Amino acid sequence: MSPSTDLRPNEETVALAAPNDASLRFIGHIETPWNNRADCPRQGHRDGPECRLVLHPVWAAALNGLADYPVIEVLYWLDRSRRDLLTQSPKHNGETVGTFALRSPVRPNPIGTSLVRLIGINGHIVRVRSLDCLNGTPLLDIKPNRCDFTPQALPK
């Protein structure tokens, strides 16, 4: 699927050179029940269906200790999004606002961030709840939730 080139009323684009300031390395992919954009929830729900973060097996050891955190932050690459919109007119209300005032997948660097509930870890596979992205979305990073992250050796 290639990025959409349709524009809604009042949306503005910017002419940009190809992005090449830094490069990403996908660490795996995400399995969700949603295979089309129309099926994805607008935001993840606390009690949403189980999804799987499937890491390349080489990264399995990097998950050591993650099971201690009930909530984790997941970063992923919204690979089907156009990247040149300055302003957007979301379908649900037609108002036009700047790209950085929206959590839309359409942005200059289409990185999604979600806080999800950790269910369990089996080898290089992490089971979670409350994602909202498409099945097959490339995975970029996993971190403990910043609120829960108070290393034991530091005063709370």
Next chain:
Amino acid sequence: MSPSTDLRPNEETVALAAPNDASLRFIGHIETPWNNRADCPRQGHRDGPECRLVLHPVWAAALNGLADYPVIEVLYWLDRSRRDLLTQSPKHNGETVGTFALRSPVRPNPIGTSLVRLIGINGHIVRVRSLDCLNGTPLLDIKPNRCDFTPQALPK
């Protein structure tokens, strides 16, 4: 400054090909009071010093509407971090854990995420509080905080 190649006890690396799965486009840079890693706070403080997100002027219109949000999420590129550590032994306690169980800047895709307090916006410059990154850090994205983001047209 080039990425450090030092390893602490028990840290493991992984042999990786060059990253080239997707490319980032820096949208500006961040100005903070901290010019050395040793000076950076370990995490941002609610009442920390004022910092500035300086966007390339071409993105100014993409900030329209952002001023409505008291807390915003900022994504940035930790350009001085090595990317091949599977496990890490943080200095403060010497225990060894997986990279994905830490919020360390050292990770396969060194993207930092912070929730910061918005002070004000002047043209293409966004003034914020509670960042913890180095002066000059490349800026990737700005989004409204997910908790505050309930579009007016949707039921709360």
